Amino acid sequence: MGWLKRTSHPTVNHATSEDIPKPTSAHIEHIPSGTAPLPRYPAAPLSTPDAALQFIPAEEIAKRTSAESGGLLIVVDDIVYDCTQFLSEHPGGEQVIRSFAGTDCSWQFWRFHGKKEMQEFGRPLRVARTAGAKNRFKEPPRYIGLRRLGDEWD
Ligand code: HEM
Numbered sequence: 545m546g547w548l549k550r551t552s553h554p555t556v557n558h559a560t561s562e563d564i565p566k567p568t569s570a571h572i573e574h575i576p577s578g579t580a581p582l583p584r585y586p587a588a589p590l591s592t593p594d595a596a597l598q599f600i601p602a603e604e605i606a607k608r609t610s611a612e613s614g615g616l617l618i619v620v621d622d623i624v625y626d627c628t629q630f631l632s633e634h635p636g637g638e639q640v641i642r643s644f645a646g647t648d649c650s651w652q653f654w655r656f657h658g659k660k661e662m663q664e665f666g667r668p669l670r671v672a673r674t675a676g677a678k679n680r681f682k683e684p685p686r687y688i689g690l691r692r693l694g695d696e697w698d
Pocket residue numbers: 618625627634635636637640641644649652653656657661662665666669
């Protein structure tokens with residue numbers, strides 16, 4: 545029973561504030577409001593005409609480039625499409641749509657699709673209309689034979 549005879553307590557090294565690990569995650573109430581997740585725009589009913597869609601400024605669209613940032617939006621002819629869910633079903637692959645996230649891709653879209661694809665697969669993805677969304681690439685001229693499409697016939 546040697547332990548009963550102990551007269552002094554062993555020395556304890558008390559932790560100092562330096563030893564206490566700093567929290568690695570922030571409490572939700574401490575996250576600045578600027579970094580809160582952006583709201584997702586709901587898809588418009590098929591019956592809604594383009595002109596009656598809600599208007600979203602191009603700057604808002606530019607912020608929405610992924611599921612985590614309020615949906616992956618693209619713009620074709622000033623209509624805004626949320627492609628977040630559609631990405632994995634896209635016959636042309638995910639990457640090509642991702643590369644246009646938050647921007648206009650009108651001329652690129654019409655190079656690969658017709659009105660039929662837009663009507664059947666694009667229309668259900670409409671969330672809004674916009675104006676002034678930037679396309680990062682200049683459309684190269686299209687030729688038929690030696691004639692540039694859109695030239696005057698003379
Ligand atoms: C609203 C967004 C989009 C929708 C609803 C959509 C829909 C479709 C559909 C239905 C097809 C199959 C066409 C077929 O089998 O004939 C397709 C193919 C394709 N799409 Fe998209 N697409 C979208 C956005 C884009 C964008 C932004 C690009 C970039 C240029 C793109 C590039 C392609 C390509 C390269 C193919 C394959 C064409 C081929 O194999 O001949 N798509 N898309």
